[in-house]
Amino acid sequence: MTGSETPSSFRLAYVPGVTPAKWVRIWHERLPDIPLDLVAVPAAEAPDVLRRGGADAGFVRLPIDRTDLSAIPLYTETTVVVVPKDHLVAAVDEVSAEDLADDVVFHPLDDTLDWERRPGRPAIERPATTADAVELVAAGVGLLVVPQSLARLHHRKDLTYRPVTDAPQSRVALSWPEDATTDMVEDFIGIVRGRTVNSTRGRTQAPAQPKAKKRSDAKGGARPKPAAGKAAGKSSRGASGGPKGGRRGKPRRRS
Structure with missing residues (x-):
């Protein structure tokens, strides 16, 4: 080749x-x-x-x-707080940022969350990476708030996580x-995007052909003309050829 x-x-x-x-x-x-x-x-x-x-x-x-x-x-993604398994937060289903006010919460230099106001008490020094911050959480020094996928990525048996209801999301x-x-x-x-193998992929496609016009009748021919001697749009009465205004129906029987 x-x-x-x-x-x-x-x-x-x-x-x-x-x-x-x-x-x-x-x-x-x-x-x-x-x-x-x-x-x-x-x-x-x-x-x-x-x-x-x-x-x-x-x-x-x-x-x-x-x-x-x-x-x-x-x-x-859901935002979660990573805590030691014996931390009080581990006993509840979810927390708010205010619930973390008394804890040291790490904000590593590679933090991906757009905080308006960071929760908890700041650490003396910001960890360089999320992985470093997880090690500090495991050492019992503080907590870490991250997208859930990062908590899973750095999972440890001695740590767990809970959703933070009012934190920014990634x-x-x-x-x-x-x-x-x-x-x-x-x-x-x-x-x-989940398209099938036969679906379009955003590339330029040939313009769609216009749909054929509907036929005017079942046979596809032109609309039939009125019968001879019958004006279009006129009533069909008297079409049998009898005199105009002639009697209609059965004749009366004489007594």
Whole structure:
């Protein structure tokens, strides 16, 4: 096989917490001759990776600057607080940000939540990553509020998590460079949106043919002309050829 015959690959970036396995599997089923390469990137770096051409498309966390990137929002995650299993929060089904006011709550430098006011008491130093913050939670130093997928990603047997009802939420989107919407990007958009293999994928389609006009009668012929001697639109009375105004019905019997 020569270099020109080697199929080009599709490079898909994804941020921590996003699991692209389902879409990757469908890609391999539909396009087995085109390899799909996964590119793991930090959430803060994902938009620049797409702009530099490091990936053809990617799963990112919103908001992002959409000046030169297209994005299709896919889903919104539940926000949770990660706590030790023996913490008081572990005994309830959910909490509010106010319930965390007396606890140290870590806000790592790679935090993906858009806080207006961060809950809890701030730590002396912000952890560099979410993974570092999880280690500190396990050590009993404080708590951590993150999208649920990140809590699952960094799961530990000695930790658990509960939903935070009034915390900001993280939205995940499929994004790609606006000026590089290739056929392969369109293929992947179709997969993510759940289109079937035979459905359109956003590419330019031939214009639909106009529907045939309905026929005027069952045989498809022209409307029949009025019978001879019968004016169109006139009543059918007297059409038998009798004199106008003649008697109708049976004659009376004479006595």
